Amino acid sequence: MNLLSYKKSAKTWTEAMPLGNGRIGAMHFGGVEVDQFQLNEDTLWSGPPAKDKQFDDRESLKRVRKLIDEEKLEEAISETKNMFGPYSQSYMPLGNIKIQYLHGDIAQEYERTLNIEEAISSVKYIVGGVEYRREAFISHPHQVLVIRLAGSIKNSLNVHITLDSPLKYRISNSEAHVILQGICPEKCEPNYYHDNELPIVYGEFEETDAIHFEGRLGTTVGDGKVSSENGILSITNATTVILYFSVATSFNGYDQLPGKYFGELTRKNEESLAEAMSISYEQLKAEHIKDYQSLFNRFKFSLDYEQPENLLDTDDRVKKYGANDLGMVELLFQYGRYLLISSSREGTQPANLQGIWNDLTRAPWSSNYTLNINAEMNYWPAEITNLGECHRPLIKLVSELAVNGEKMVSERYGLRGWAAHHNTDLWRKADPVGGDRHGDPIWAFWPMAGPWLCRHLWEHFIFSQNREFLQKEALPIMKAAAEFCLDWLVEGDNGYLTTSPSTSPEHLFYTGKGQIGSVTKGATMDLQLIWDLFSNCIEAAVVLGLEEDEWIEDVKRAKERLYPMQIGKYGQLQEWSIDYEDVEPHHRHVSHLYGVYPGNQITDGPLLEAAKQTLNRRGDEGTGWSLGWKICLWARLKDGERVNALFQQLFNIVEANNEVFVGGGIYPNLFGAHPPFQIDGNFSYTAGIVEMIIQSHKGYVALLPALPSTWIKGSIKGIRVQGGFEVNMSWDKMQVSNLEITCHAGNPFIFKTSKAVILREEDIEDKSIDPINGLIKIDMNKNHKYQLLF
Incomplete structure (x- = not known):
């Protein structure tokens, strides 16, 4: 079952169908009188690279560590804020293609589908005895969005097509083309909810260092007449129309200023359109399907079930049957793979907080890369579902981030190696965020992104066994991350090594004095991440015959001295070295369970039982990505019935206009609902399904470790x-x-x-x-x- 289907058009963005080729994204609404394709391009971000500014936080770091040792935790919070830096930049929407049909809006037998086995969206309906059809895909081989319009009766197509953008833009015409040119904002301070107020200016542009972009729309018609003027592409009395959309940006690399001239963008678009338009639609479509299926068809997942008698719309079917509908369990699983292929191809930017799809100039959380869980979660299904090539964009991000992270660590802290904090963006920001002391250390100050991202380098090796990758790409980055950790660790109680200052991402605690704290030392997740990185470095050195290198000896000694995990007064795995009380016992983050999943530090014994107790205390309620992490955790803990119960929550349709932070679920188009939309919920669900069926993290393969009783065959x-x-x-x-x-x-x-x-x-x-x-x-x-x- 690989089809999303609906008997109505999309009225809101989270009802539209996502298309993508890794670089270009589109949301297809499928309207009758007016159809819309909302557009994205993966390098369309605010800002140029950050201007070089010296940050020297060595004295602040000394002071905050001293305050923590003196248990002056309120003062430690204030001092930590002195180490904040500017916010990350924001992912921008490109614009819209709008197709207005001149046949009115009264239609019969409407049907809208997304075929995820072919990565094609389609619409069909009847108006006045004419069956109108359209289908669309975004070709990776040819780098264009292709839209085919057709009428069942000759000369029945009459349409006007326009382009627009929420950014600063201008429109022009050239022969049978419409051209959209625009510029991103240089700076876009984040607003964490939906505030779409940015100035829109038409006409000429002032010189700026921001990213420039051009989108170009061309067409071929079998018959009929085409005219292009006043920013409109008009087609009259046609039977079949093919639209081609190409886009280029002036992004020159994460460490370079963007270009400022539209001429180069025009050249790239003209070349792309000329190549795509030189071959038949059938060939374009066939090559698109072949390319896409070379990835998608590697993996099959099938459960034995009876098809419901009444074929409902996809969202209505979810509402009626929930996770008891094993066909929908299959569909949502493969949908995660579809979204990863569509938003992350080798040579593109990695999938961000919303994959590649965003319609807002101020997207939730800037639609950036949030490194304390979300960006990593996007890639949990990559290796296990046979999409190792789709993992490459994240691996490239890590290599680029390490360059900026090394400079940041040297300037700010005077330490070796590289690190990154809570957020990064197109420009590979490595500094802590938080603005001018406005943020909170529980999310703004967290220098542990490096070890977590290095797990992705290691996983790419252990699944592929590519020794050349390990030697030339992965281990040098892992080594530098380990050097930072060696320098960051401080000696604590009983001679153990620990981290200070330390936060457990986005969760607060009560101090012994009843005050609310966020900054302490030795958050459990810190030490799990460092243990994980050290262990993987040691194992990599064995693979490559480097186990006697001096730096590996340093790593081995430090690993043995890491502060051990503790079991708290409730039988839970402690989140901090001190057994603090949780401010939010049911908090969405379960950061200190990293060592269970995706790590493998905790695999049996009392600590595993303590991890189960932690999950039980946290409860099963959760928003999209948090619910997904719990699914993966309970799957690794081999409790298939518990996972199936979590599926019942996940298979809950969140109405498209509901952006209130309530229990997670999925939108009508099956996007993960945090809410608002975050794509990590989709990816963690797909990873969790695999974890239920097969596990290999303990040195052997376990078959069917967490199969629920409903998955009989x-x-x-x-x-x-x-x-x-x-x-x-x-x-x-x-x-x-x-x-x-x-x-x-x-x-x-x-x-x-x-x-x-x-x-x-x-x-x-x-x-x-x-x-x-x-x-x-x-x-x-x-x-x-x-x-x-x-």
Whole structure:
């Protein structure tokens, strides 16, 4: 089931259908009389790179550490604010294509769909006996948005097409083209809710260092007449019309000023349009589908279910059946993969807080990269669902951020290595945010983004087993992040190493004096992240034969001295080194459970039980991404029924005009509802499904670790596990029935099962069984496929 379908057009943005090729995004509304494509381009951000300004926070850092040691936590908060820097820049909307039909708005048999197996949106309806059809896709091979309009009766198409933008712009015509040119704002201070008030100015532009952009719309018609004037593309008496939209920006790189001349943008657009328009629509469509399916079709997920008798609109079906509709469970899973492919392709910017789709000049949280959970969560499904190439944009961001982070760390703190804080943007901002002391340290001051982002470098290696990537790209960045952590750590109680100042992202605590605090030392998440980075550096050094290097020895010694995790008075895993009381016991963040998921520091024993108690105390309520993290956590904890209960919350349609912070769910177009929209909820759901079916974080593969009782029969194909393996698996009566393994790296495959296994391959060189732990180890040949029957 790979189709979203509706019997009505989109009235609001979160009802529209998302299209994307990694760089260009569009939201297709599908109106009858007026159709709209709201447009985005992934480098369209406010600002040029930040002007060089010296920040020296070494004295502030000394003072805040002294205040924390003296337990003067209120003063420590104030002193920490002295280390704040400017806010990040904001992701901007490009504009709109509007297609006005001259046939009125009374239609019958309306149908609107998004086919995520082909990445094509479509609309059809009947007006006055004519069936009107349109379909759209954004081609990655040709880098254009393509829209096909058709009428069932000859010469029945009469349309006016316009372009506009919420930014400063001007419109012009050239032959059968309409051209939109504009400039982003140089600075856009964030507003964390929907405030769309930015000045819109038409006409000539003043010189600016901001990003310039041009969008160009062209057309071909089989018959009829085309005219282009006064900013309008008019088509009369046509039967079939193909529209092509290309866009270019003056972005020159994260560390360069944008270009200032539209001539280069015009040249790029003309070349793109000429190439796309030189071939047939059928060929454009075929090449688009082939390219997209080379990624999408790698992975199949199927559950055994009965199709509902009445085919409802997708949102109505969710409302009626919720997570009990296993067809919708499948659809939402693959929708996450569709959105990742559509917003993150090799060579593009990584998916931001809203993927690639944004219609507001002041998007929620600036639609930037929020590094204390959200940007990383976007990529949880990348490796495991066979989309390693889609992970590359985030990896490139990390490499660029490390450059700015190294300069920032040296200037601000006088330390080695690199770090980043709560937010970054197109310009790879690494400094703490918060403005002129207006922010709060619980989100503004958090220098631990480096270790978390380095986990993505490590995961790209452990799934791909690409030693060249590890040696040349990943380990140098991981090493520099580790150097910062070595320098940042301070000696605390009993000779242990800890962090100071330290915050647990976005959560407050009560001090022993009953005051509200945010800044302390040794937040559990800090130490889990550093443990994770140190462990991965040590393992990488073993892989590359560098385990005796001096810096690795330093990492090993420091890892042994990290302040250990603590179990608190409620039996919970402590969020801070001190057993503070939570200000919000049901807070949306569960930062101190990083060591359970996505990390692997806590896998059994009392700490794992304490992690479960923490989750129980937090409760199951949650907004979109928070609910998604809980889904992944309970899946890793092998509680499929608990996960299924969380699905019941997630499969809750949030009305498109509801932007109140209530329990999360999904919008009518299945976008994750924080609310407002954040795409991480979609991605974490997809990752959580995989975690329920297969896990490989403990050094072996666990099959069906968290299957709920409603998933009696199913199959999954193309799943990736650590060690360089690809797995196809089917199950019946909640038991594995068939397992097919492709070995991409020549490593032994170790898995756990309580059932007898028949090995169908005669050329398996060696097999060993650990009867106590139920582990089977099979030595495999690289690039060979093996089949096991249970």
